[in-house]
Amino acid sequence: MEYSRIAPVMGRLWSPIAAVTSRWQSKSNAQICVAIGAASIVPSMPRVVVQIYKRNYSHEMVYRSGAFALNYLRIDQLQYIKDFGLVSGRDVDKLGNVPHTLKSSGCPILEDCWGYLDCRVVNAMDGGDMTCFLGEVLDGNTLSDSEPLWWRHARTVIPTSWMEEWDRKISSEIEHSVTSMEAIDYSPWESQG
Amino acid sequence: MEYSRIAPVMGRLWSPIAAVTSRWQSKSNAQICVAIGAASIVPSMPRVVVQIYKRNYSHEMVYRSGAFALNYLRIDQLQYIKDFGLVSGRDVDKLGNVPHTLKSSGCPILEDCWGYLDCRVVNAMDGGDMTCFLGEVLDGNTLSDSEPLWWRHARTVIPTSWMEEWDRKISSEIEHSVTSMEAIDYSPWESQG
Numbered sequence: 054m055e056y057s058r059i060a061p062v063m064g065r066l067w068s069p070i071a072a073v074t075s076r077w078q079s080k081s082n083a084q085i086c087v088a089i090g091a092a093s094i095v096p097s098m099p100r101v102v103v104q105i106y107k108r109n110y111s112h113e114m115v116y117r118s119g120a121f122a123l124n125y126l127r128i129d130q131l132q133y134i135k136d137f138g139l140v141s142g143r144d145v146d147k148l149g150n151v152p153h154t155l156k157s158s159g160c161p162i163l164e165d166c167w168g169y170l171d172c173r174v175v176n177a178m179d180g181g182d183m184t185c186f187l188g189e190v191l192d193g194n195t196l197s198d199s200e201p202l203w204w205r206h207a208r209t210v211i212p213t214s215w216m217e218e219w220d221r222k223i224s225s226e227i228e229h230s231v232t233s234m235e236a237i238d239y240s241p242w243e244s245q246g
Numbered sequence: 247m248e249y250s251r252i253a254p255v256m257g258r259l260w261s262p263i264a265a266v267t268s269r270w271q272s273k274s275n276a277q278i279c280v281a282i283g284a285a286s287i288v289p290s291m292p293r294v295v296v297q298i299y300k301r302n303y304s305h306e307m308v309y310r311s312g313a314f315a316l317n318y319l320r321i322d323q324l325q326y327i328k329d330f331g332l333v334s335g336r337d338v339d340k341l342g343n344v345p346h347t348l349k350s351s352g353c354p355i356l357e358d359c360w361g362y363l364d365c366r367v368v369n370a371m372d373g374g375d376m377t378c379f380l381g382e383v384l385d386g387n388t389l390s391d392s393e394p395l396w397w398r399h400a401r402t403v404i405p406t407s408w409m410e411e412w413d414r415k416i417s418s419e420i421e422h423s424v425t426s427m428e429a430i431d432y433s434p435w436e437s438q439g
Contacts, residue, residue: 056289059386062361065262066284090283091259095423096249102378168255176430178371180380185295187373193252230288237369
């Protein structure tokens with residue numbers, strides 16, 4: 054199967070761009086994510102699913118703390134794609150100069166963003182190269198009337214140098230994912246099936 | 247937290263409308279779903295996550311067969327919302343008069359749709375009221391140049407009587423979900439944490 058045949062389908066299955074924030078052992082971090090879905094039909098018990106790649110510094114922080122926050126970006130907040138998405142929290146304190154507060158889950162909430170969801174992990178699934186976390190929304194708000202930032206828009210307006218850096222980063226991640234995607238822990242699935 | 251504060255966020259985390267098809271023990275079924283996300287950055291190994299409610303007839307079929315297909319609808323295919331979404335496969339053979347073929351996964355693929363993804367289950371996560379399935383895309387295609395059908399559009403154009411029926415169905419499902427969402431099998435998560 055040529056990927057181009059399903060690209061229009063897959064392209065519509067990503068979310069708006071969020072800075073996923075986490076906090077563990079007094080360290081805070083943020084990363085960029087577009088793999089987020091709604092996961093509840095009950096308005097009084099909102100939930101989301103979020104996929105975090107295992108190689109990301111955030112992965113262990115979310116896994117250990119059992120918490121994360123989703124901070125959706127406005128279309129004028131392109132800078133965070135570079136600041137949160139093109140460097141690692143292992144090297145840089147990404148939130149050092151970014152105004153934020155800690156809320157219910159203990160994770161940093163950006164004071165200036167399109168809207169946020171503050172979440173506690175209630176379950177998780179091994180995806181091989183990533184973990185898919187199921188999160189209960191403890192708190193949240195929408196802070197803007199306009200449309201949030203989507204990747205299909207962002208990629209047309211960010212500087213060419215960022216795009217090149219992004220492509221290099223993704224190429225390296227794809228290479229690693231290919232070898233690790235097969236290594237799923239199937240046991241919970243098999244024991245129930 | 248008032249749900250209205252996060253409604254604009256949650257509303258952007260649902261997918262286009264798909265007819266999820268399945269086949270088990272020589273019976274085929276279809277249901278409506280908008281809880282679908284992309285789950286792979288590797289073009290040669292596309293994956294998706296799909297949430298199926300446990301009360302749905304399709305749930306056991308997907309669970310037992312380890313397969314499902316996503317058939318996205320065109321904006322002129324509103325009728326399937328009623329035919330697949332407002333009745334149960336326990337009572338009706340929903341695909342009896344709908345042209346379809348069986349492909350790689352063994353699931354029915356609608357001959358006439360916006361596009362489809364034919365998938366094999368590779369892992370699953372208990373969400374209490376639903377199971378979140380991780381699926382490997384075995385085959386797929388895009389059959390239209392226009393935009394697929396989204397629920398936020400569909401709800402403005404379907405007949406009032408369908409909308410009332412939909413609201414009644416969702417109300418009943420919400421009531422059941424409230425009591426079953428807490429009953430998650432946490433063991434895989436706890437054993438890894």
